[in-house]
Amino acid sequence: MTDEDRSATTHFGFLTVSKAQKALMVADVFHSIAEKYDLMNDLMSFGIHRLWKRFAIQCSGVRRGQKVLDLAGGTGDLTATFSRIVGEKGDVVLADINESMLKMGREKLRNRGILGNVSYVQANAEALPFSHNIFDCIIMSFGLRNVTEKDQALKSMYLALKPGGRLLILEFSTPRCKLLKKAYDLYSFHVLPCIGNIVAQDARSYRYLAESIRMHPDQEMLKSMILAAGFNKAEYFNMSGGIVALHRSYKF
Template identity: 45%
Template sequence: MSNTPNTPPESGTQTSFGFRAVPETERQGLVNQVFSSVASRYDLMNDLMSGGLHRLWKSEFVAMIGASRGESPFKLLDVAGGTGDIAIRYAENSGPNATAVLADISPEMLAEGRSKVAARGLSSRIRLTQGNAEALPFPDRTFDAYTIAFGIRNVTHIDAALREAHRVLKIGGRFLCLEFSECQVPLLDRLYDFHSFEVIPRLGKLTTGDSESYRYLVESIRRFPNQEKFAAMIREAGFERVSVRNLTGGIAAIHSGWKL
């Protein structure tokens, strides 16, 4: 099998779903089907895709939010928050005046997140709501920080999602994105490709009976802009002081920007 993505048509009515070209109007529905299928096994999926490294990456990511343990309230919006990993880590490592809203477009993912939040006794500090990253149901300048982890590559119009992130942040608010990116270490990149295209779909089939969802998720990583291109998109959305921190040789990266 070739690991080179198909060239998407130039027509504005077409977009990519993994390596496939699909009508733009159908992409979100296809993505929703993937996450409906994997919701109950999403945490296992992240372990398979990252070899368990996502747990370390998320800890580093949450440490960058910088929520105060003092008296001042601090409000986080975690978009595409899925099963609650980021919001839960944030709440458990912040003061009692730090709260979070977890937004996700998938009701199945929200159900998993709601169960985990309740089990940790955090329902009073983490509110879950259904919402599309491209059209968030929140007023302008509401949040102190916006996070999105392993979710933005599944958005049909990434530029629209970035503009929404900028809109809902307060002046001085911070945008943080954790996402799989372009491996920049020779040899490691070849090992990573083999793991991605040969190992992950087979593991998905063996452990969950679903190889196609995992194949899409791997392909979506390759379609996502590399570190520099994504940083440029963040700047175009209006963010300043944009920076990139590579993790594990660039297999994942944390992008940061400020609304000033």
């Protein structure tokens, strides 16, 4: 394979595909699982994803009156909480590249009476359709691993943040303990697709989920990528033994 061929391809889980093909394949995954997304999150994490997200919100430093971007925000769990935190004078933008996920998020939040300070934008993280320097905080929860050009997405987030703004990336990562990693691999590649097949009638999408986690940069690599995009003071916090990590950085 030539250098030109490599530059035109990327990974979809363990498969090598063209970059254009990956975007379509990821879209198909989330169109397929959108209706069962919240239920599957609870089942496959045993509800612990709520604690991971709560910690991310605590680390965000978001205050009343601020403007927050919930990027790849899916069905809006984080948006709902940030809406309450920023209050009537604040703004929260729920953005997702996938139309089905964004529709589910809009319906869920509106059914909960969350209306006034939340807006919805279908957006690609690699080229955010926002002015520069407008958000106090950008958070991306379990979405970065699905982005084809992660470096470009991080640069786009940097531009959208205000000076002094904070970026938080909550994502599956690399377990620190070898024994935990073996157990996690067993669960991911054997149990998780079975749950997906039973609940969502879609084992393939949850097999991709497990593979995409393994192909995602580990904690130190992602930290280096964030710094290379221009951010300052990048740090990360391991949770559940490193199964998940929260990266936090600042734009100064």
